[in-house]
Amino acid sequence: MVRTTRLLAAWAAAGLLALTLPTTGARADDPVPRVDLRVLVVDDGGPATEAIGAELTAAGTPYTTVRLADSGRRRIDAAFLSDTVDGRPRAKFQGVVLPNDNPFGEGSPEMAALAAYEKRFGIRQVDAYTYARPAVGLKAAKEDGWSGVLDGKTAEVTAAGATGPFGYLKKNVPFEDNDPTVNESYGYLSAPLDRQDDGATFTPYLDAPVPGGSGRGSLIGEYAHDGRSELVVTFVANQYQTQFRLVSRGIVEWLTQGVHLGASRDYFGVHVDDLFASDDRWDSKRKCTPGDVDCPGNPSPEAPPIRMTAADAQYAKDWSKSHNLPIDFAYNGVGSEEYRAAHGGARDPLLDKFVADQQSFRWINHTYTHAFLGCEQNTSSVPWKCATDLFGRTRWVSGAKITDEIGRNLGWAAAQNLKVEPDELVTGEHSGLRTLPQQPDDNPELGPSLTRTGVKWIASDTSREPQQRKVGPALTVSRFPMNVYYNVGKATEQTDEYNWLYTKKADGGSGICENSKVTTCLKAPLDVNTGFNSYIAPLESRIALGHVLSNDPRPHFMHQSNLAEERIGYTVLEKVLADHGALFADNTPLVNLRMRDVGAELAKRSAWNAAVTAGKVTAYRVGTAVTVTAPAGTDAPLTLPTGTTQVKNGTSEAFGGAYAGRRSGWALPAAGEGSTVFALPSGAAPAAPHAKGAAARVQASAPALPVPHGAGHRVPPGAAKTAER
Secondary structure (H helix, E strand, O other), X not given: OHHHHHHHHHHHHHHHHHOOOOOXXXXXXXXXXXXXXXXXXXXXXXXXHHHHHHHHHHHOOOEEEEEOOOOOOOOOOHHHHEEEEOOXXXXXXXXXXXXXXXXXXXXXXXXXXXXXXXXXXXXXXXXXXXXXXXXXXXXXXXXHOEEEEOOOOEEEXXXXXXXXXXXXXXXXXXXXXXXXXXXXXXXXXXXXXXXXXOOOEEEEEEEEEOOOOOOEEEEEEEEEEOOEEEEEEOEEOOOOOXXXXXXXXXXHHHHHOOOEEOOOOOEOOEEEEEEOOOEOOOEOOOOEOEOEOOXXXXXXXXXXXXXXXXXXXXXXXXXXXXXXXXXXXXXXHHHHHHHHHHOOXXXXXXXXXXXXXXXXXXXXXXXXXXXXXXXXXXXXXXOOEEXXXXXXXXXXXXXXXXXXXXXXXXXXXXXXXXXXXXXEEOOHHHEOXXXXXXXXXXXXXXXXXXXXXXXXXXXXXXXXXXXXXXXXXXXXXXXXXXXXXXXXXXXXXXXXXXXXXXXXXXXXXXXXXXXXXXXXXXXXXXXXXXXXXXXXXXXXXXXXXHHHOOOOXXXXXXXXXXXXXXXXXXXXXXXXXXXXXXXXXXXXXXXXXXXXXXXXXXXXXXXHHHHHHOOOOEEEEEOOEEXXXXXXXXXXXXXXXXXXXXXXXXXXXXXXXXXXXXXXXXXXXXXXXXXXXXXXXXXXXXXXXXXXXXOOOOOOOOOXXXXXXXXXXXXXXXXXXXXXX
């Protein structure tokens, strides 16, 4: 601990040389201020501040919320914002998020306190959504610009944005237009003032052409004035909309000056279930899947089960390599044995091909027969029920059965020389875990079976259980179900089933959607021949891309049937990859983790968030030194400038990994040290005030702004449907 303290003192002294001192009477021998790594969010209840809060939450960045509507809220004054710790001035917040440039009212002492605080410590302010007008360094949109609905328009990152906080974007930032009948985003486009106040500047970072004019108007820009810096955002969006998700990382990086707790990446992983097995096929005439509980009878010869071929395996290998996206195959060994039995004992060409190319993929145990491992199912009624004994107690699938399904599949793989990691498991239909409404509890035999077979990570369904939890010795790894169904191998089959699920009875559908609380009905049935490519695939890829852009490491899953026959699953995946590649620079690639690494990431996040919520994390910056203290064994996520090193027992090593123009990752203290300490590069001291003056001016309060209906909703038809096997 002594060594850490001495090093910190040395860095603080070095940082003093690089740090521009406050302009409010500071002397050269004043201590370098301490700036706590926490953000202040002043929330008006609107979607703009909510969206920034969601970005901070997802990244693991601590923040304090002051809700303006709360009658008993804490008033913002000098004591709330700063104090002195160990003789050193302390800024309690490293950045301030306001709903607009002045939400408190004209002449407000709270705004005056914030302005003085920002100027004193070099703290930045984000105006989450405000008018374009001279008060924020822009020409009035009503007279010299434009205001209106931005749906379907495309903004661009400026040269200053590309070299600044938005350098992770390629250039274009498209605004969603998902429903022509709903206004989804509203904004103001205006150029900076021709003549700014003395010493003030306005630098656009994101702009767009002014409709009906020849110039461009700012949508996000930095207004530097009176010793303060504001990021002026002149459009409104919610946390789910693509346009916000694209710029949210840059907003946080600008606000925190590239030094903050929390980290964000674009994750995308794909699990393909049921490999080697055959999936039953949707019957377009009966509107059900023969073999399911609700579809008695056998499949017709004209509609055989769907199974990948050796040619499909070759295609998967080539596709995965050309698109730089590893595929995780969850396999059922019995499927290959059934193939051999049906072909007179001949070898299974699909198995042979995958074994030969096994290094091109990752492998997950999906149990030997895909058996249901929860309660014993009573299928005499629809939906099925858990079978009970004479005393009304639930009858569970035995531990011996569960252990056999797991172990036998691993043994089968070993006999085929297929290398599988034994600690990862996907049960059939995620069974064994609780399945509402029929089975509200886990099979009590599941946990002991996982212990016996060495399973540490077990898959769950995000639509049922989004949060990670323990099951015996294992942690769950939640997966997003893709709306490409297990029982289809052709686009027409997918569209027919989609129509059945998402159209009204009057339109020939099931009518399920008419009483749903989580989705809406299609306005009209899709054309069976064109609906998949024109509607379903774009919608599914947009939903998946939304997960990617929200710093969510949880993988998506589909089924082997979707990579067979017409291989329609690739259509969705390719659009996700193409859209991401068109939007992001090379320094921000997709991150693909295997199942155990996703689980470990989720576990670290859970521990970190618990520590932050409990108030057990302390983190601050003094000059070019950053110190983080958290409960023992708790990894801390950070995003720091390139060139940052972590100091461990007197030596330094590069911190984290390069991503989106920064260094980010998880960190623990060195052995024997209670805090994690980092040395920032010399150029990473807090930003200097941009203009001189005896006091910071306070602008008049911002007027009320229009918020379109679409800024508050997001559920498209079909978004909540899950179909799995």
